[in-house]
Amino acid sequence: MAILIGLSFIACPILYFLVGPKLTDVQIKTITVLGIIAGCSALYCFIAGEITRNNSQMDKLWSILPAVYTWVIAIMGGMQIRLVVMACLVTIWGVRLTFNFARKGAYKLKFWEGEEDYRWKVLRAKKEFRPRWKWVLFDLFFISIYQNALVLAITLPALICMRSFAPLNWIDYTALGLMLASIALETVADEQQWKFQENKKKLLAEGKKLEDLPMPYRRGFNTTGLWAHSRHPNYFAEQCIWAVFYIFSIGAGIAILNWSIVGALLLIVLFMGSSDFGEEISSSKYPRYKDYKKKVSKFIPWFKTMDK
Secondary structure, three states, rough: HHHHHHHHHHHHHHHHHOOOOOOOOHHHHHHHHHHHHHHHHHHHHHHHHHHHHHOOOOHHHHHHHHHHHHHHHHHHHOOOOHHHHHHHHHHHEEEEEEHHHHOOOOOOOOOOOOOHHHHHHHHOOOHOOOHHHHHHHHHHHHHHHHHHHHHOOHHHHHHHHHOOOOOHHHHHHHHHHHHHHHHHHHHHHHHHHOOOOOHHHHHHHHHHHHOOOOHHHHHHOOOOEEEHOOOOHHHHHHHHHHHHHHHHHHHHHOOOOOOOHHHHHHHHHHHHHHHHHHHHHHHHHHHOOHHHHOOEEEEOOOOOOOOO
């Protein structure tokens, strides 16, 4: 993870200076405002996470901050139509994702409380984070600083579009359609996962053991719907959303390759690591998961499915 963070800080300035374009005065003022917000968020996540021992502080802000960033960009960019469209799309994405996280008990009136993602507890227990000061450094540099920087980075296509006054064109409309389709795909995947897990909980609450449950609940993990064709259809859709978001910069006439792509690329790398860790946990809990990994695609949905 340290290598990933190091490469990120190296890659960003290289792309900026070698690929361009350079920031205008308005863009510099805007990125300064965004940087202040991200910095305050990182500080909050670290302090609240350490005091409460709940490291899902950034998880709760993940779906909120991109909408804040894109609306700040839209407002400071004079509410250009392309920027407004991009901000609206990110808001739709954010509302849906916030709802999905909220129904899992993540949000409370006291914002620093709420259900913590189970993966943080598993990660904290690893020997690599003993003694505790190692976890504190991980919390500071990766969870708080790096993830806040990444969330800001995925909105950079909107920032780079501030310099363009080109009217909406077929590239923008294509990006609009693809992004809505990706959000719809992620919605379906999350709904299927939610219903599966809720039904499994009800069956287990009746006093039944996992091995006594009817299929497909007996496996312990979801292999129905989109999950029969992809082990992480929600992650696949999330990566598509931000890759497509970058296309707006092409529609704005910036360049096919520009520095605002860094956020989408780093997000893909993050999901690769996150999915590997999640599958490590699932494989240790459910014996059939190894067979699932052999038969079903990791991200891209294929026709090959798990046996009934």
